[in-house]
Amino acid sequence: MAKTRGYLREYTRNLDAMIEAGAQVRVWCEFCKEAADIDLVALRARVGGEFSLLNRRCRCRLTPDCPGWNRFSYLSGVMRHLADDETLARWEAQGWASVRWR
Numbered sequence: 001m002a003k004t005r006g007y008l009r010e011y012t013r014n015l016d017a018m019i020e021a022g023a024q025v026r027v028w029c030e031f032c033k034e035a036a037d038i039d040l041v042a043l044r045a046r047v048g049g050e051f052s053l054l055n056r057r058c059r060c061r062l063t064p065d066c067p068g069w070n071r072f073s074y075l076s077g078v079m080r081h082l083a084d085d086e087t088l089a090r091w092e093a094q095g096w097a098s099v100r101w102r
């Protein structure tokens with residue numbers, strides 16, 4: 001399998017698989033640059049084990065009134081986007097430019 005920047009581990013398909021794999025997931029904002037670890041077990045309690053963070057983003061919940069988008073990444077050697085190449089390209093085309101992990 002080619003290691004593209006959107007390279008995705010199989011367990012990213014849903015919360016059950018990510019928890020079983022011991023995945024570490026972070027949410028971060030492309031605008032205010034805030035970041036936080038995600039408690040996957042607590043999230044699953046709210047949304048269920050079939051829920052997937054893949055190719056998902058939401059309005060910033062890290063900073064009040066921030067106009068940015070929150071995105072998700074997971075640790076697999078290095079931090080990787082929880083999104084496939086097609087989705088990343090679409091988001092980039094909408095104005096998202098650079099990423100700095102923190």
Ligand SMILES: [Zn+2]
Nearest residue numbers: 029032060066
């Ligand atoms: Zn923000």
